[in-house]
Amino acid sequence: MSVTDVLPLLVVVLLLIGASGADPDAMHVVFEGARDADAVVAGGATDPIVVAGGTVTVPANATVGSPVYVIGGTAVVEGTVDAEVTVLAGNLSVLDDAAITGDLRSFGGTTTVAARASVPRRTTVDVAPRERTLAERLGFLAMQALALAALAFLLARRAPDALATVGDAMTGHALVSGVVGALAGVTLLVGFVAMAFTVVLVPVSVLGVVGELLVLLYALAAAGARLGRALPIDRPDVAAAAGAALLVVALDLLDAIPVVGALATLTVVSVGFGAVLVTYFGWQAFEPADIPG
Amino acid sequence: MRLWTFLRDREWSTLAGYALFVALMTAGYYYNITFVQLGLIDLGTRLVGLPETTVSLWMGVLALCTFAAAVATGVAMDRRGWSTNLRTKLRLLLAVVCVQFVLTVVAPHVRTAPGFGAWILAGSAALGVGFPVSFALAIDTIPVPDRGYVAAAITAITYGLANAIPLDWNVVVFSQLMTVAMAPGIVVLGVLASGRVDAVERVLDDLEAQQDAFGRGRFNHPDPVRTRSLAFVAPLVLMFGVFFVDSLGFLRIIETPTLLLTSWQSPQLSTRLLIAGAHVVGAAAAGVLYVNFSRNAVFLWIFALFALSHVLYTTELRLAAVFPTTAGTPSLLNPLLYAVAVSFYTTMNFALWPDLATVDTIGTHSALGIGLAGWVATFASTAVALYLAHAEVTLLTHLNLVNALALLLLFGLAVGAYAKRMHAIARSKRGPRDADRVPEDSAGSAAEGER
Numbered sequence: 057m058s059v060t061d062v063l064p065l066l067v068v069v070l071l072l073i074g075a076s077g078a079d080p081d082a083m084h085v086v087f088e089g090a091r092d093a094d095a096v097v098a099g100g101a102t103d104p105i106v107v108a109g110g111t112v113t114v115p116a117n118a119t120v121g122s123p124v125y126v127i128g129g130t131a132v133v134e135g136t137v138d139a140e141v142t143v144l145a146g147n148l149s150v151l152d153d154a155a156i157t158g159d160l161r162s163f164g165g166t167t168t169v170a171a172r173a174s175v176p177r178r179t180t181v182d183v184a185p186r187e188r189t190l191a192e193r194l195g196f197l198a199m200q201a202l203a204l205a206a207l208a209f210l211l212a213r214r215a216p217d218a219l220a221t222v223g224d225a226m227t228g229h230a231l232v233s234g235v236v237g238a239l240a241g242v243t244l245l246v247g248f249v250a251m252a253f254t255v256v257l258v259p260v261s262v263l264g265v266v267g268e269l270l271v272l273l274y275a276l277a278a279a280g281a282r283l284g285r286a287l288p289i290d291r292p293d294v295a296a297a298a299g300a301a302l303l304v305v306a307l308d309l310l311d312a313i314p315v316v317g318a319l320a321t322l323t324v325v326s327v328g329f330g331a332v333l334v335t336y337f338g339w340q341a342f343e344p345a346d347i348p349g
Numbered sequence: 350m351r352l353w354t355f356l357r358d359r360e361w362s363t364l365a366g367y368a369l370f371v372a373l374m375t376a377g378y379y380y381n382i383t384f385v386q387l388g389l390i391d392l393g394t395r396l397v398g399l400p401e402t403t404v405s406l407w408m409g410v411l412a413l414c415t416f417a418a419a420v421a422t423g424v425a426m427d428r429r430g431w432s433t434n435l436r437t438k439l440r441l442l443l444a445v446v447c448v449q450f451v452l453t454v455v456a457p458h459v460r461t462a463p464g465f466g467a468w469i470l471a472g473s474a475a476l477g478v479g480f481p482v483s484f485a486l487a488i489d490t491i492p493v494p495d496r497g498y499v500a501a502a503i504t505a506i507t508y509g510l511a512n513a514i515p516l517d518w519n520v521v522v523f524s525q526l527m528t529v530a531m532a533p534g535i536v537v538l539g540v541l542a543s544g545r546v547d548a549v550e551r552v553l554d555d556l557e558a559q560q561d562a563f564g565r566g567r568f569n570h571p572d573p574v575r576t577r578s579l580a581f582v583a584p585l586v587l588m589f590g591v592f593f594v595d596s597l598g599f600l601r602i603i604e605t606p607t608l609l610l611t612s613w614q615s616p617q618l619s620t621r622l623l624i625a626g627a628h629v630v631g632a633a634a635a636g637v638l639y640v641n642f643s644r645n646a647v648f649l650w651i652f653a654l655f656a657l658s659h660v661l662y663t664t665e666l667r668l669a670a671v672f673p674t675t676a677g678t679p680s681l682l683n684p685l686l687y688a689v690a691v692s693f694y695t696t697m698n699f700a701l702w703p704d705l706a707t708v709d710t711i712g713t714h715s716a717l718g719i720g721l722a723g724w725v726a727t728f729a730s731t732a733v734a735l736y737l738a739h740a741e742v743t744l745l746t747h748l749n750l751v752n753a754l755a756l757l758l759l760f761g762l763a764v765g766a767y768a769k770r771m772h773a774i775a776r777s778k779r780g781p782r783d784a785d786r787v788p789e790d791s792a793g794s795a796a797e798g799e800r
Contacts, residue, residue: 063668235637239650246686247657253664344641348570349493349562 062087062108065127065144067252072125072142073104084122086112086129093120093137102139107131107146116153123158126165133173143167150175201304205297208277208284212296218338219296222275223282225331225342232344234323237275237330244268274337275328279303351492362555366490367499369541373442373483374503374699376534380527382511384453385411385476388523389469392456396520397465402739405731407466411473412728416720418477423716432485432712433564435557439542445479446538450531457521477720484715487703488564489556494640496567500699501636504692508628512621512688518614564711566704568644573707576714581705587648588701588722590758591694594655596730598751601737602662602687605744612684620681627685631692639700645766647697652759654690658683659752666745698723 066085073083083104084096093114097103102121105112109129114120118135123142130147133154140158141148145165150156155174160167162180169175188196211219225233248264251257277300284292284299307324311317334342355363389411393404426432431441452472459465491499516522540546541553565573574580602608615621638647661683669679698719706714737747 229641231637232641235634239634239638243654243657243686246661246682250657250660250664253668345643347494347567347640349565349567 062128063253064249066106066108067255067258068144069104069106069125069127069142070255071258073123076123076140078104078123086110088129092118093122093124094118097122114154197305197308200308201301204273204276204280204304205301207273208280208300209293209297211274211277212281212284212293215338216292218335219278219281220285221335221338221341222278222328222331223285225335226279226282226327229331229334229342229344230327232342233330233334234327235330236334237326237328237332240333241268241326241329271332272325272329275325275332276300276303278331278338279324279328350498351495352498362552363490363559365552366556366559367495370486370490371499371502371506373486375506376530377479377483378503378507378695379511380449381476382507383516384456384520384523384527385472387518388456388520389472391518392459392468392520393465396457397460397462399462399465402735403462405735407469409728409731410466411469411476412724412731414470414473415477416724416728418474419481419716419720419724420713422478423481423712423714423720426481426485426712427710432488433557433560433708435486435489435553436542436544438482438485438489439538439553441478441482443535443538443542445475445482446531446535448475449479450528450535453524453527453531457524480719481712481716484702484719485711488560488706488708488711490559490563491703492559492563493565493567493704496700496704497636497639497696500639500696501632503699504632504635504695505629508632508688508692508695509625512613512625512628515618515621560708564708566706568705569707573710574705574714576710576717581714581717584644584648584701584705585718585722587758587762588694588698588718589726590754591648591651591655591697592722592726593730594652594751594755594758595691595694596727597734597754598655598659598662598748599687600730600734601744601747601751604738608662608679608684611679612681623681624684624688627688628692631689632696634689635693635696639697644701645762647693648762649759649766651690651694651697652755652762654686654693656752656755656759658686658690659748659755661686662748663745663752666748670745 069083073079082101083106085106085108086096087108088110090111090113093105093112096105096112097120102123105120105122105124107124107126107129111130111132112124113132114124114135114137116134119138120136121138123139124131124137126141126143126146126148128146130149131141131143133141133148133150133156136155136157138157141156141160143160143162143165147166148160148162148168150160150167150169150173152170152172154170158177160169160175160178162178167180169178208219244264245268248261248268251261251264277296280300280303281292281296282299283303284295284297287295287298287302289295289298303324307317307321310320331342332338352364352367355367389408390401390404393399393407394401399407426438431437448471452468452475456468459468487496516526541549544550568574568580603613610616612620612624635647635650638650661680665679665683702715702718703711705718734747737750742750
């Protein structure tokens with residue numbers, strides 16, 4: 057397993073350990089092989105154990121005082137864990153006659169608890185998206201459409217020129233906008249993830265991702281407003297709102313077609329993101345370099 | 350893109366010019382990045398039995414001799430008018446390819462150090478003559494607005510093929526492939542240079558007549574770029590920096606089996622195809638950016654991409670130091686980003702030098718540009734890499750150094766561009782009398798906003 061594969065979860069674990077008041081430096085991470093938990097932490101220490109790969113076993117008749125975090129691989133509890141166990145990914149098996157005295161929290165992966173195991177406090181958070189009913193889907197779609205329409209309406213009233221400039225760049229310079237959007241979007245995202253790996257820069261990383269999402273929202277509102285200009289509606293703000301709602305519905309419908317839907321969404325997102333950047337958020341119309349000849 | 354207009358108007362001669370330029374540049378660059386850069390190292394170390402340090406020194410000699418031969422050729426081309434004579438350029442190119450063909454056939458049979466040295470000297474002479482001549486074909490074949498896209502096509506095809514076709518980095522394999530590929534190329538060049546086929550002659554006449562329209566590069570307005578002006582030296586220095594950063598980092602990466610065998614030399618075809626895809630995407634993006642933005646904007650992207658990819662490499666190495674069991678499985682994201690960065694600057698390289706030249710300077714500017722920025726930077730980075738290896742610098746420290754250099758160039762360029770803009774604004778505020786006293790280079794820069 058590549059370190060970058062488990063790194064996002066490792067960062068989460070670091071934050072959890074930090075939040076619990078324990079020392080993140082003291083944690084022991086197992087990436088491969090079969091190890092006994094009491095061998096991972098020496099002499100009954102309570103240093104956190106992170107299972108990122110391989111198999112870590114708490115042997116029968118043994119008691120481990122360390123909190124255990126499972127983010128990959130397999131953890132098998134045959135004895136007693138006298139602390140919390142958190143499963144983010146990977147597998148946890150609590151066998152018969154085994155015990156976990158602290159909380160057992162499962163956010164992902166597979167958790168199997170045998171009937172005769174003792175786990176007094178168990179929480180399972182289902183983070184996987186469950187299948188929505190048709191009514192729920194339509195409701196969610198309507199909510200998204202309304203939210204973007206409201207944003208487009210507001211922007212069309214407050215900054216109509218900026219919105220129009222971004223929209224014009226999307227249609228007039230779609231290729232350039234798409235290239236800049238895709239390139240900037242990917243590199244910024246990679247950069248923010250790299251910042252998160254340093255742990256110290258996690259707040260900057262989170263802010264950056266939030267900033268990217270806000271730019272994206274603005275871009276989608278501008279795309280909607282551009283679409284609205286083609287609708288037979290006189291009031292520009294209402295047209296922008298209608299266009300934005302239409303865009304959300306159109307993208308959702310396209311999403312039903314495999315590959316095409318994803319490509320369409322990716323294209324709109326890239327072109328929109330790039331158009332916002334090349335027009336300085338709509339402050340200045342994009343002019344390509346002048347090449348004589 | 351002008352290509353579509355030519356297609357619509359069925360201007361076959363012009364279209365043939367596009368095809369000729371792309372084919373020649375792609376073949377030449379593929380030969381360079383495979384046979385010259387990888388095959389010669391294999392020849393020197395494995396077949397001749399020289400120590401790696403000695404081979405690296407010989408590669409340095411190759412770089413310097415190529416530079417010298419290129420400058421001599423480029424200057425001679427401009428002074429004697431060969432730059433503007435398409436048939437002379439084709440004949441020179443035919444001679445170069447013939448010499449390279451013989452050298453390529455002979456290479457796997459070289460077994461002695463003097464033989465290896467002689468091969469290097471002959472090879473550098475052929476390379477040195479070849480690249481200013483082939484770059485000078487741009488003034489006959491490629492309209493200025495399309496140079497970014499054409500450069501992108503050359504880069505995409507070359508790196509796409511080099512990565513998608515699973516070849517061992519072995520001089521014998523390279524020699525066999527190149528021999529097969531060069532033979533028909535020699536025939537085609539022979540027909541083009543013969544002057545005996547009427548249809549070909551008409552096409553060549555048409556292409557040569559295009560020099561008036563295609564001959565003045567993008568950055569030569571309103572005044573031509575002079576060789577000793579800042580307008581030429583600044584991109585030269587930046588390109589030197591790009592080649593240096595790439596070469597210094599890559600030399601160490603390919604010496605690290607874990608990094609190499611999980612990327613460029615991976616036994617998995619899917620991995621190589623992904624890298625090839627990244628090269629193609631990177632080249633296409635660079636082409637679009639080159640055509641639509643200022644030169645400095647593209648340079649900023651290049652340095653930013655190199656800095657980011659080295660940040661990722663060093664981050665992974667630091668993590669691997671903390672968690673040693675992960676050291677054997679590096680992420681594929683790093684070589685993918687690296688491939689995009691390489692495609693960016695390669696595209697820039699193919700478009701930049703013809704765009705910094707006119708019909709009167711294409712030989713000299715191409716020779717100085719590729720020679721100094723490409724070959725001498727490679728020589729310098731090889732020397733530094735050898736020094737770092739001799740000093741037993743770790744992989745992490747080495748890549749950290751490269752990363753620092755990329756960041757330094759990134760911020761240096763950003764600050765420099767900002768200061769230049771500030772200077773232009775200040776000068777415009779001072780009024781026309783003061784502005785008249787501003788040196789010619791700076792005035793040209795302000796006028797075009799590119800230089």
